[in-house]
Amino acid sequence: MIDSIKAQLELVCPRTGLCADIVAVAARDSIVALGGPSWNVQLGRKDSTTxxxxxxxxxxxxxxxxxxxxxxxxxxxxxxxxxxxxxxxxxxxIGKARCSLFRSRLYNESNIDSAYAASLKKNCSSVGGDDNLSSRWH
Ligand code: HEM
Structure with missing residues (x-):
């Protein structure tokens, strides 16, 4: 998505749009799109060349x-x-996480909201499907 925004920006404003600024603006706009607060993003970051x-x-x-x-x-x-x-x-x-990274907690710990745990287990069984993605909100 960042690459697509960058390509479109390049057409109207060549060699000006910086990827680091796009990431910062996209992060703000994602929060706004999901009903969160808004804030001014200061621009002018330099992308790392290394x-x-x-x-x-x-x-x-x-x-x-x-x-x-x-x-x-x-x-x-x-x-x-x-x-x-x-x-x-x-x-x-917001965002997603792979099954392999929360399986151990999901199956070995009890301090997780039970409805949320049940919904996560549907897409993340105790064995296999390591890369299955689950949303982190409920
Ligand atoms: C405090 C230490 C942190 C740990 C241990 C941590 C751990 C993780 C883990 C395990 C994932 C899921 C990766 C996967 O399933 O492949 C993840 C994803 C992510 N984390 Fe963190 N994180 C930390 C801090 C942060 C911070 C400070 C930010 C941003 C301000 C952040 C932003 C993200 C984003 C954007 C994703 C990807 C979400 C998606 O792809 O939908 N993380 N992090």
Whole structure:
């Protein structure tokens, strides 16, 4: 979707639209489209010319299996407080997650809303279907 927006922007305004700005605006517009609040997005981000999935991004992303201390440390290393980390994690209110990443919690823990757990189990059985996607809202 970002590529498509970028291609259309390039037609009307060549070499001006930056992908990082498009991501920020798209994030705001997604929240608005879902009935959330709106805010002004300041523009002018520069896209990285050295972005790398393996050298940079994946080594900086916290593991889905990390404990709280590890997650707080990862965000502190980027100058975010624990409170800011929790606030930013609200991004997960929307979107999807793969079965393999929440199966263990779904089948081994009891502190999940039972109706929500039942709906997740329909698309995420205890074995197989690791890449089945489920919405994270209910
Ligand atoms: C606090 C540490 C975090 C952990 C452990 C974490 C973990 C995860 C996991 C497990 C997924 C699902 C990946 C998959 O199923 O393939 C995910 C998806 C995602 N996360 Fe996070 N996340 C964290 C923080 C954040 C923050 C701060 C943001 C943004 C402000 C964010 C934005 C997203 C987005 C946009 C997706 C993809 C949703 C989709 O594809 O529908 N995450 N995250």
């Amino acid at each position: 972005a790398s999935q393996f050298k940079c991004c994946n080594t900086n992303l916290p593991s889905p299996f990390a404990d709280l201390t590890t997650i707080i440390t990862a965000f502190t290393n980027k100058n975010f407080t624990a409170q800011e980390m929790v606030t930013l994690s609200g991004a997960h209110t």
